Amino acid sequence: MTFVQLIDCRTSRFDEMNRLLDTWVEQTRGKRTATHALVGKDRSDASHFIEIVEFPSYEEAMRNSNLPETDRIFREMVALCDEMPTFTDLDVVRDEQLNRGVAREFLEGLGRGDVDRLFERVADDYVDHDPANPQDTGLRAARDEVVGWRRAFDFSIRVDNQIAEDDLVCSRWTWHGRHKGDFLGIPATGQEATMTGMTWHRFRGGQICEAWRQYDRAGLLEQLGVLAQ
Incomplete structure (x- = not known):
């Protein structure tokens, strides 16, 4: 079952965070299990961002989380946030394109x-x-x-x-x-x-x-x- 994780964070340093995400993509090339990543900015709050990351399954998401590169990038991302980000884990039960x-x-x-x-x-x-x-x-x-x-x-x-x-x-x-x-x-x-x-x-x-x-x-x-x- 497709699995999606929502990462909700606030930061005034998004340009640095964006570069950090580019670094994670480069460092995990050939190893990451995520199939789709999307970052959205709140139109009513310029410091509020939500990243949506899709995986083939929850198990593949856990494999991705256990990569040493993911752990390192996560710690650096938290340092760029104004407060601790929150995570929402979702099993996809309906997917209509x-x-x-x-x-x-x-x-x-x-x-x-x-x-x-x-x-x-x-x-x-x-x-x-x-x-x-x-x-x-x-x-x-x-x-x-x-x-x-x-x-x-x-x-x-x-x-x-x-x-x-x-x-x-x-x-x-x-x-x-x-x-x-x-x-x-x-x-x-x-x-x-x-x-x-x-x-x-x-x-x-x-x-x-x-x-x-x-x-x-x-x-x-x-x-x-x-x-x-």
Whole structure:
């Protein structure tokens, strides 16, 4: 179970503390077990800071605490605080990365459901980057492309893995379809095909506003018998 520790402290020497944290990161490289660290400053009190540190489990957090470098840095950190910091230990019981969920729903919905509803979570000024198109396209072109793929194939998309950072979500996916209509001038073959790909989505205000895609188009054409193996 993911474990999170909140370190609540007050200091008028944050620049020194920030450099100390950089030192800890450098000294524990290859040994620390923390997977994510975030420091926030209280908007109503410039001396109040909270560090949020995430670990894969409580046991991994204890391993991290027992590193000699961690103990030394902690003692130096306490010396920079105006008062003794407090610690809150949390087992994570719910973890929702909302943008990641929207990206998954959008990709998995490409092969089914209503196109209008599908694009409700896409911004009006959406920009699409597709290696198959010489120029970036917008929302209308993206909708038309989805309609074109649906006319050409009965298909589904399975999201295999996702990572999220800031306003970006990367999804690795597998596409499987049956060729039922014209595709790039290729008449329906009835052939089933599979291809893999990856999509980066950028979000703004909970909506997809930009996307970059890479997928095995040549492999798809090969399975349709257009390209020689």
